[in-house]
Amino acid sequence: MHENEVSIPGDERFFVRKGPFSLQQLAKAASAEIYISGKSCGHEGGDHSAVVITGVAPLQVAGQSEISFLDNRRYLSLLKSTKAGVVIVAPAFVDQVPESCVALVTEHPYLAWANVAALYFPFSPPNPGIHPTAIIAESAHIGSGVEIGPYVVIEDNVKVGDGCFVGSHTLIAKGVSIGKNCHIASHVSISHAIMGCGVRLYPGVRIGQDGFGFAVSPNGFVSVPQIGRVIIEDGVEIGANTTIDRGSVQDTVIGxxxxxxxxxxxxHNVKMGKCCIVVSQAGISGSTELEDFVTIAAQAGLIGHIKIGKKARIGAQCGVMSDVEAGSDVIGSPAMPFREFFRNVAALRKLAKKPTN
Amino acid sequence: MHENEVSIPGDERFFVRKGPFSLQQLAKAASAEIYISGKSCGHEGGDHSAVVITGVAPLQVAGQSEISFLDNRRYLSLLKSTKAGVVIVAPAFVDQVPESCVALVTEHPYLAWANVAALYFPFSPPNPGIHPTAIIAESAHIGSGVEIGPYVVIEDNVKVGDGCFVGSHTLIAKGVSIGKNCHIASHVSISHAIMGCGVRLYPGVRIGQDGFGFAVSPNGFVSVPQIGRVIIEDGVEIGANTTIDRGSVQDTVIGxxxxxxxxxxxxHNVKMGKCCIVVSQAGISGSTELEDFVTIAAQAGLIGHIKIGKKARIGAQCGVMSDVEAGSDVIGSPAMPFREFFRNVAALRKLAKKPTN
Amino acid sequence: MHENEVSIPGDERFFVRKGPFSLQQLAKAASAEIYISGKSCGHEGGDHSAVVITGVAPLQVAGQSEISFLDNRRYLSLLKSTKAGVVIVAPAFVDQVPESCVALVTEHPYLAWANVAALYFPFSPPNPGIHPTAIIAESAHIGSGVEIGPYVVIEDNVKVGDGCFVGSHTLIAKGVSIGKNCHIASHVSISHAIMGCGVRLYPGVRIGQDGFGFAVSPNGFVSVPQIGRVIIEDGVEIGANTTIDRGSVQDTVIGxxxxxxxxxxxxHNVKMGKCCIVVSQAGISGSTELEDFVTIAAQAGLIGHIKIGKKARIGAQCGVMSDVEAGSDVIGSPAMPFREFFRNVAALRKLAKKPTN
Incomplete structure (x- = not known):
């Protein structure tokens, strides 16, 4: 197998590519200024105004008819030697762009890349229709333009909004309400949930099952009825095999x-504000609250019943045992400010190296 | 979307509510004494004996016809201002209950809450019947009163006990035996397993696949046949997307x-005693043994081939590399007694702050 | 339920056992020398050449007609008292084998055990045929000798190689290519992937979904089209409920x-070399590269865009924030050499115990 020797983005077995696009179309999508040989040509492209770009590629394999980008200083050497026809870069790197290459310069190269890549590879809309093997309760309400895949099960009184996609083998249990233009992948289970518009759920997501709630009795554990819901607001995305329990009394809310x-x-009962980021394998215990724009890095864990302030950032593998102030950055287990953590690491290293130890 | 503005437990789209119940019925279910204006009225309720309660609600939204509870001192201010008709509290908080509110007083308020909530929202029994799309081997034995959902697959010689529920898209592979009154949610896969009665498996649980066992050879890894089973004893609950590998030679056992x-x-080969608790994202490596009543908090990890003594408690994110004595509390990575861990944290902080560092 | 009192490997409800096998056959499979009463008898077995062994069992329950093994010094006491007819051991333990027991002696007892156990319990080949409920696109190409289970969905232009097994409820999305003799369990979803031969995917594996890629804009997050693939080379095994995202521009590659x-x-974009080991609940962030023979222990986490050198070993719960040199062993969060980590642990303990603290 030699499939991995050449890594070409947009393999046509999996993706439909649009284009080509002109330099001006790309500059517009990127909200960028055109630079040639290190000098600005505004939004038209001067001598290169007739340039046409057929696709996208990483710096190291892109050719003259392709566009690429640099977002991470770590890959600067790849920029210097790229053969791409056009490259999106931050102003600081314009000087590093090869002569042969047109630069699209913007303060936000990754956002520009997102928009340019979406020109070539737009998110595909659903292909309306209900597969004959889908089992849909009579009392369910399915909007217009909805695609429902094979072996889907939709129970009583479910609402699925216009323009939704529901992938194969997914279960939407009774009473669940789903807004417009949601993308629900295969093998998902959803119960006890109210979802907004434009939500994306990846394969194997579990939403709405009982939270981990039980009381101790002399005869063993006694389950506490979990009678809340899961509220998922507009535009939320939830990754593969992630689990979100429904509330015990109040609701679990994803902002x-x-x-x-x-x-x-x-x-259960977690309240997450708007535009929070939770990276893979992190966990948030019951009744903890995140204000808006909180970031939780991979494998971090938060105990229950605490509050994380607006724009706080929780580092990878961090163990958070108490409230975190708005705007602060913490890491370590137990969590502490970034600077303190690295000062501790250095102090301990120094201590352990002392000959008297 | 404004669904999350008011969080009402028991949304009738998802739950069927029983009741109302009288104060006496509630006191009995809660095994609690009735207090009015801070004074005990025994089990009858004196002047309030005719009070009838229609539902449950959290302290901050409960009204005069609802019952609520306080279990966590953190929410004491909510108790003081609650408008609930009845509230379940521990003796220490009776004085904080508003005049307008009847208190049900018990040493075990969370257990009382579990029992009261279950009056209003009892666990629903299966709705017997086999969906026509379920594929059930002729040699399988399905008990009476069993509900089997759509697109379930049950293979040869499987036994499913009376009163079980099997959710949609679940696979029960050949030879598996399941006791009475088990609740198996959707998208579960079970193989090589013997399960007792009253077991609950949440969506996406994986039971009985090969353990991670292979030998190193000059030509790469060689898989070791995994020829044990998974034994799941009575009353076990297993959360969403959890994975339990079958034994390699001996069995994996969940007490x-x-x-x-x-x-x-x-x-593989983990042996877990009775009434153990394992919180989300924790991991237990092969052949490790837990005695009864062990608690393992979230994201903790245990290496293989060790023994955790009775009633030991392993803290969140703890990394356990050796045996843990019965009754002890450990935390940190590597694991150490709670007191030592926090003493270390304090000592390191002090060290790092010294000007000479 | 008393099922767990006796733990017998190879329960016939789940396994088909071959055999019996002669001592010579076992010695050959184990590539081992036969020892009787502590003395070598070469490969024939001398007085015991007529011994026939019917099955396998762990040391503590094996009888005279069964073979067992010792691979972990921790269980040496079980070896001394075993009643097994034959036992596989390393040379160092020959002297501990009971008189009644024939020893098969090899430097690689666990590999020998793998080969002997596979004599009795060979991996079962697929039972060719396509279940009538499987939905297979006309443009898909299914090889010969393939078994496809109930409720499988295979989309357009998929290729499934000869001798593959595809378990129930699995989705193979359009364009995916799967080599020969792969074993794909139930409830798997695969998209945007090219797989080699002899790959094994366990239940609930998610391959090929979008990576976690988005740019920040004034109006919230903007998804970056993920236009790479997942390449899974020959002989890879992937455990239950594991998730592998497809590349963003380049491919994600599992060696x-x-x-x-x-x-x-x-x-997304992770490149893993040949014969790497990644233990449960570990996580590897985007664009990180592993050279060949890297081991990553349980619950370890690697940040993105770093490189782990050949044969490096990353300890359990390790947090790796920078490149790791070939051949090195690291542990801790942040990662450091094993020796430094344990020296730090000791130094901190000593410091915290000082009376002045």
């Missing part, structure tokens, strides 16, 4: 625009 | 009454 | 012979 990665655990 | 949360990994 | 355990997260 609008939040992005949750794969294999994340969200306990 | 009666144990509660395992979401996204937990249990390796 | 030949690598073994990945349950609940592992592999981010």
């Amino acid at each position: 609008a625009g939040s992005r949750i990665d794969n294999l994340v655990q969200i306990g | 009666a009454g144990s509660r395992i949360d979401n996204l937990v990994q249990i390796g | 030949a012979g690598s073994r990945i355990d349950n609940l592992v997260q592999i981010g």
Whole structure:
């Protein structure tokens, strides 16, 4: 097998590519200024105004008819030697762009890349229709332009909004409400949930099962009825095999625009604000609250019943045992400010090296 | 979307509510004494004996016809201002209950809450019947009163006990035996397993696949046949997307009454005693043994071939590399007694702050 | 339930046992020398040449007609008292084998055990045929000798090689290519992937979904089209509920012979070399590269865009924030050499115990 020797983005077995696009179209999508040989040509492209770009590629394999980008200083050497026809870069790197290459310069190269790549590879809309093997309760309401895959099960009184996609083998249990233009992948299970518009759920997501709630009795554990819901606001994305339990008494809430990665655990009654980021394998215990724009890095864990302030950032593998102030950055287990953590690491290293130890 | 503005437990789209119940019925279910204006009225309720309560609600939204509870001192201010008709509290908080509110007083308020909530929201029994799309081998034995959902697959010689529920898209592979009154959610896969009665498996649970066992050879890794089973005793609960591998030579055993949360990994040959608790994203490596009543908090990891003594408690994110004595509490990576861990944290902080560092 | 009192490997409800096998056959499979009463008898077995062994069992329950093995010094006391007819051991333990027991002596007892156990319990080949409920696109190409289970969905232009097994409820999305003799369990979803031969995927594996890629804009997060693939080379195994995202621009690559355990997260663009080991609940962030023979223990986490050198070993719960040199062993969070980590642990303990603290 030699499939991995050449890594070409947009393999046509999996993707449909649009284009080509002109330099001006690309500059517009990127909200970028055109630079040639290190000098600005505004938004038209001067001598290169007739340039046409057929596709995208990484710096190291892109050719004269392709566009690429640099977002991470670590790959600067690849920029210097790229053969790409056009490259998106930050102003600081314009000087490093080869002569042969047109630069699209912007303060936000990754955002520009997102928009340019979406020109060539737009998200595909659903292909409306309901597969004959889908089992849909009579009392369910399915909007217009909805695609429902094979072996889907949709129970009583479910609402699926216009323009949704529901992948194969997914279960939407009774009473669940799903807004417009949601993308629900295969093998998902959803119960006890109210979802907004534009939500994306990846394969194997579990939403709405009982939280981990039980009381101790002399005869063993007694389950506490979990009678809350899961509220997922507009534009949320939830990664593969992630689990979100429904509330015990109050609701579990995922705030609008939040992005949750794969294999994340969200306990019952968690309230997450808008545009939070939770990276893979992180876990948030019951009743903890995140204000808006909180970032939780991979494998971090938060105990229950605490509050994380607006724009706080929780580092990877961090163990958070108490409230975190808005705007602060913490790491370590137990969590502490970034600077303190690295000062501790250095102090301990120094101590352990002392000959008297 | 404004669904999350008011969080009402028991949304009738998802739950069927029983009731109302009288104050006496509630006191009995809670095994609690009735207090009015801070004074005991025994089990009858004196002037309030005619009070009738229609539902449950959290302290901050409960009204005069609802019952609520306080279990966590953190929410004491909510108790003081609650408008609930009845509230379940521990004796220490009776004085904080508003005049307008009847108190049900018990040493075990969370257990009382579990029992009261179950009055209003009893666990629903299966709705017997086999969906026509379920594929059930002729040699399988399905008990009476069993509900089997759509697109379930049950292979040869499987036994499913009376009163079980099997959710949609679940696979029960050949030879598996399941006791009475088990609740198996959707998208579960079970093989090589013997399960007791009253077991609950949440969506996406994986039971009985090969453990991670291979030998190193000059030509790469050689898989070791995994020829043990998974034994799940009575009353066990296993959370969403949790994985339990079957034994390599001996069995993997989950002791009666144990509660395992979401996204937990249990390796081959693990033996877990009775009433253990394993919180989300924890992992137990192969051949490790837990005695009864062990608690493993979230994201903790145990290496293989060690023994955790009775009632030991392993803290969140703890890394356990050796045996843990019965009754002890450990935390940190590597694991150490709680007191030592926090003493270390304090000592390191002090060291790092010294000007000479 | 008393099922767990006796733990017999190879329960016939789940396994088909071959045999019996002669001592010579076992010695050959084990590539071992026969020892009787502590003395070598070469490969024939002398007085015991007529011994016939019917099955395998762990040391503590094996009888005279069974073969067992010792691979872990921790269980040496079980060897001394075993009643097994034959036992596989390393040369160092020959003297500990009871008089009644024939020893098969090899430097690689676990590999020998793998080969002997596979005599009795060979991996079962697929039972060719396509279940009538499987939905297979006309444009898909299914090889010969393939078994496809119930409720499988195979989309357009998929290729499934000869001799593959595809378990129930699995989705293979359009364009995916699968080599010969792969074993794909139930409830798997695969998209945007090219797989080699002899690959094994366990239940609930998620391959090929979008990576966690988005740019920040004034209006919230903007998804970056993920236009790479997942390349899985020959002989790879991937554990239950593990998630592997497809590349963003380049491919995500899992090198030949690598073994990945349950609940592992592999981010977009990760490149893994040959024969790597990734233990359960570990996570590898986007664009990180592993050279050949790297081992990553359970719950370890690697940040993105770093490189792990050949044969490096990353300890359990390790947090790796920078490149790791070939051949080195690291542990701790942040990662450091094993010796430094344990020296730090000791130094801190000593410091914290000082009376002045």
